[in-house]
Amino acid sequence: MNTFLQIHPDDNVLVALQDLQSGTEIGFNGSTIKLLKNVPAKHKFMIADVQAGDPIIMYGVLVGKANEPVHKGEVITISNIRHDANAFHEKEGNIEWKKPDVSKWKTRTFNGFHRKDGQVGTRNYWLVIPLVFCENRNVGVIKTAFEKGLGFAPTEVYNEQVQDLVSLYKQGNVAAIKEYKAEAMAAAGKRNTVFSNIDGIKFLTHEGGCGGTRQDADALCALLAGYIHHPNVAGATILSLGCQHAQVSILQASLQRLNPAFDKPLLVFEQQKSASEYAMLSDAIKETFLALIEADKITRQPAPLSKLVIGLECGGSDGFSGISANPAVGHTSDLLVALGGTSILSEFPELCGVEQELINRCVEKDTSDKFIRIMRAYESKAESVGSGFYMNPSPGNIKDGLITDAIKSAGAAKKGGISPVTDVLDYTEYVKKPGLNLLCTPGNDVESTSAEVGSGANIVLFTTGLGTPTGNPIAPVVKLATNTKLAQRMPDIIDINTGTIISGEKSIEEMGEEIMEFVIRTANGEVHTKAELLNQDDFIPWKRGVSL
Structure with missing residues (x-):
């Protein structure tokens, strides 16, 4: 080595x-x-x-x-x-892209859930969504009822541990408590025994919907609409208080913009119009159960790999991220793009210093101009509150070798491979064009991952050098370790070890192809990611304030 x-x-x-x-x-x-x-x-x-x-x-x-x-x-x-980075300016010339050899995948398919609008999901979920934080408790009531009743409840190993400790305490055996060691249990995968074609019911609780700006409410509704429109979702149950900024009408308008022919089941319950809380929740549970019966009739069918939309994400990055996992994921992205599929590169603060390369890779000048406009506005807003992209690296990043934002960004951008940029999306905009899309999000792991999925990613490739359990409620998040030590230390959260690139055992291209195969198996439902097995359902909307 x-x-x-x-x-x-x-x-x-x-x-x-x-x-x-x-x-x-x-x-x-x-x-x-x-x-x-x-x-x-x-x-x-x-x-x-x-x-x-x-x-x-x-x-x-x-x-x-x-x-x-x-x-x-x-x-x-x-x-x-x-920190210092090169300035950027308008697009200059065009970059030639030599597509990778994808002959081995040309006729490959994955078994997914076909939606009427032509999208294909890798999972089949039902959503329960509050339009305002006031309804979070009611969502929790429905969650408890459905998860236990349908067999989606997480493994109760920790409940059993507490019961054991209580028993020892009642016996007066404090010494035994100190020596107690719970037996490790493998996280369970899909546990539902009622509906064989439904992967779960997911609950998108949040702290928004009212009390902020009207723009915050509009952005929240646009993000939630992206989740409802998402190919991994069969339909949704909406709980509204009634008086909040995030009105049902705003959500419906957002759905119409995404798909004028939107026809997924959308069950809306407004508490201020209900006879009682009990009546509303009882009706919501009954109507949702009836909708689940219909959603269960959807089965997996073959689909071309071009129907895959992959989010490209990193978190807990280290000094190896830009050498192993990120370029390997970048090669996977290039393979998918060459097959007619779509990938999404986000985290705009982590593109600082490589803007000109991305600008020159844009297929159209209008696209590159949009990228320039969004990047400059974002940086200006950060600086107006005394911050800046230079403050992006976290203490963990710095400790592990990413000591300036430009070093971090140059490595982070490798996730986007070398294919042309076909489109640039502002926050909550949904993918429309196949190829590499740039999506404006913060570098914050969960805010960015939540946004990628809201823009259509049906699988997320997430690289990490320090380890993070980040997942998503509706899209499988594949966790890739940048180094072997991490993969060995945290096997319960890591799906793929790219540290073999550092040791010289595998090339970037070989690892990229291995990741591609894992993506296909995940899309098929053959593999559940570690984040899925741990029920790591992270969801944080971005309020468009300064977040790096």
Whole structure:
């Protein structure tokens, strides 16, 4: 295994692939670099001396500038360099794309749920949605009733643990409590024994719908409409209080914009028009059960891979993200695009510094102009409240080698592969064109994942270097570890280990193809992701305030 890597021939830093000790001599390009300090794995050290103000280049782009002289063999840190990135401007020229060989997948299909509007789902869910936080409790009542009654309730291993502890306490055996160890239980998958073709009922509780701006309510309704319109959803039950900003009429208008011929079952119950809370909930449960009977009649049928829409996401990133998992996912995205499918790259604060490349990859100038407009407005809004994209890296990112936003962004953008950008979507806009789509979202894991699914992603590929359990209520989230240590340490949340790229066991292309096969099996329903097995149903709408 190599101990270091130069990602791009123009880079003036090398990446440590394992912990390197101070005094170690590195042979590089015919010269010797003596490390001046310990360099932890994932961190970077200088190839040559730089002076204060000199550029730091990584991935072939500007990712920072030196705050002070930084010597050859010295590790770069948040103290000795600062964030900086190249400016961007209008589209210049066109980029030729050589499609990858996809002959082995040309005739492949997946078994999905076909909707009347032509979309194909990888799952078949029913949604229960409150239009305002006031209805969250009522949604909880319905959730308890349906999950227990239909067999969708999560594994009760922790309830059993508490019962054991109570029993020991009543016996006065505190010593046994201290020594108690619960037996690990594998998370259960689909447990429903009533409806064989329904994957579950999902409950999209949130803290919005009223009390914010009218724009917040409009955005919330647009996002919820995206979930109802989504191919993984058979229909929805809506609970409304009645007086909130997020009115039923706004939701219905959002659905009509997505599909003027929208005809999925939409059951609406408004508490302020009901005889009582009991009457409303009883009716909601009865009508939902009748709708589930119809939804269960939908069965999986073959569909071309071009019907897949994949979200490209990262969270808990580390210094290996841009070397292993992200480029591997990028190759998977390119394969899908070459097959006529669709991928969505989001997290606009994490595209800082690579904007010009993405602009030049846009097929149409109108598309690139839209990207420029959204990016500049987002950055300006962040700066107006004393923030900025440069504040995006988290403490965990920094600790594991992503010390500037531009370093993080240059690696994060690799998830989008090298295919042309066919469309740019603002938050809550739904995919219309196959190919690589750019979607405006924050870098926040759950806000971004929630948005990708709301824009049509029926599977999400989520890379992580530090580990995160993030999932989604209706779309399978495939978790990919950037390094083998993480995959071994957190096997209950990791689906695929791309650390074999770092060790040299597999190439980026080989791993990308392996991911593609996993995606097909997941789309078929053969595989349930770890996030699905753990019932990790994360859903956070973005209020369009500053969130990085």
